[in-house]
Amino acid sequence: MFVVHVVVGLATVAVTFAQSSRSVWDGVYTKEQATRGALSSGLCTQCHGDSFQGDPAPPLTGPDFLGKWDGRTVGDLFELIRQTMPDDDPGALTREQYADLLAYIFNLNKFPAGTTELADEAEPLKQIRFQAARP
Template sequence: MLIDAIPTHKPSEYPYQSHRTWRIALAALVVLVVQLAALGAARAFTAEQVDKGQEIFRLQCARCHGPSGQGISNIYHDMTAPPLIGAGAFPLNPRPYQKMRHFQFRTVRDIFEFASAVMPADQPASLSAEDYWDVIAYLLSANGERVNGQMLNEDAAAQMSLAGMQERARAAGVSERPLPAPAGIAPVIEGRGGPVQ
């Protein structure tokens, strides 16, 4: 090791140093394992699901929910597509302006139940279950939830509480009342040729 080559240190100092280094490394490892265990229990999706879901979002959801998931008012049959990304996403209760959702979002599975039944609003239930899971994985990731490498599916989603995300939104001062939906934003649908200038 490089440090062994420095002649000014007495060799007897090294065992103490290395003991301490090992203890710190071990403590860090324990903390990491505990954190990973907590994460595993709470959330589960893969990076591949997130990548595929991002593309599905762009093609199937952005025309109403906005290219960055910010929500668009009066976008479809006088209905507002609420934000799906950002501090106010997925509140426990439907917002007062909502006409289609009539139940609480408690776990990620509730989001799936809703989205797979009635979204995209203009083509309900038109995607495969896999596509719905992928797009939900993307939305979770975009909302700051971390990938843990396990597949997001029905069983995993039922274990994934949204309480943490909803609590963070409350702490940030975002109540369950509606976010002011952005007005006058035209839906952006990108083709392969890029956005229209």
């Protein structure tokens, strides 16, 4: 009987988490934050191109980018960018600047803006799903 209660309890927790978790479609950044990110985007365009569509580095917009990150978390993307970019000086920006750049990337990919800024720490960002298609 104990096993049944544990299984039911775990299933309830999983369903609750799935229902309460947010995605990039829930307005997880602000327009102001994306604007600040655009101001710093020159570091990215050197490798990712003027419109972030790639060349020579991988794209940060469009179907290839969206497909690569679909199902992962915003925290995963934030940490990858923070730890590896810019290519010639990884980690050179502040956490806030990386969050602003990520907001700009979301804006370019047509994810809606909201009223709360994207966090600049990985843990809260890991609660946000990167979902390529609008639900």
